[in-house]
Amino acid sequence: MKTKNPDLGPDRARRAVVEEHWRASESGDVDTEHAIYAVDALLEYPQSGERFRGRATIAAQRGGHPADRHFTVLRIVGRDDLWVSECTIRYDGVPTYSISVMEFDGDHVIRETQYFADPFEAPEWRAALAEPR
Numbered sequence: 420m421k422t423k424n425p426d427l428g429p430d431r432a433r434r435a436v437v438e439e440h441w442r443a444s445e446s447g448d449v450d451t452e453h454a455i456y457a458v459d460a461l462l463e464y465p466q467s468g469e470r471f472r473g474r475a476t477i478a479a480q481r482g483g484h485p486a487d488r489h490f491t492v493l494r495i496v497g498r499d500d501l502w503v504s505e506c507t508i509r510y511d512g513v514p515t516y517s518i519s520v521m522e523f524d525g526d527h528v529i530r531e532t533q534y535f536a537d538p539f540e541a542p543e544w545r546a547a548l549a550e551p552r
Contacts, residue, residue: 430498437495437502437521445490453478457527464533486510500524514538 436455443451453474456462462471462480471477487510494505504519515535522530541549 433499433502433523434495434497436526437497437504438492441490441492441495441504441506444488449478449482452481455521455528456531457524457529460528461530462533463531464535466535487512497521508535 440452440455443449456474456477458474459472460474460477462477463469471480489509491507491509492504493507496503500523502521502523504517504521506517506519507514508517509515515537517536518534520532521528
């Protein structure tokens with residue numbers, strides 16, 4: 420993880436660290452991508468019931484993914500020690516939406532929970548109520 424800029428407030432500095440994590444995820448910079456995690460961090464996928472403990476284990480499970488992955492960050496919001504990222508992840512060109520909830524202790528993420536959802540067609544009955552995205 421890069422040194423914090425003392426001219427940035429704590430929330431702006433934390434946001435910069437989260438942004439750096441996602442840039443590294445997209446570019447394939449494995450070391451920078453995983454530098455955000457504490458050595459004993461916990462990553463949880465509630466939908467599958469999986470838990471991955473430790474920076475090395477988190478990096479290994481991501482490094483073993485068979486798909487070509489690309490990340491687009493749609494929004495990052497947070498304050499203090501809790502940060503949420505809304506992303507689109509493309510696995511072999513197929514988009515999936517992801518919400519990442521990161522909990523920090525000091526300079527590192529100690530717990531991340533990720534939720535995933537596939538896109539779906541909007542039902543016709545609410546078309547007149549919806550705005551185009």
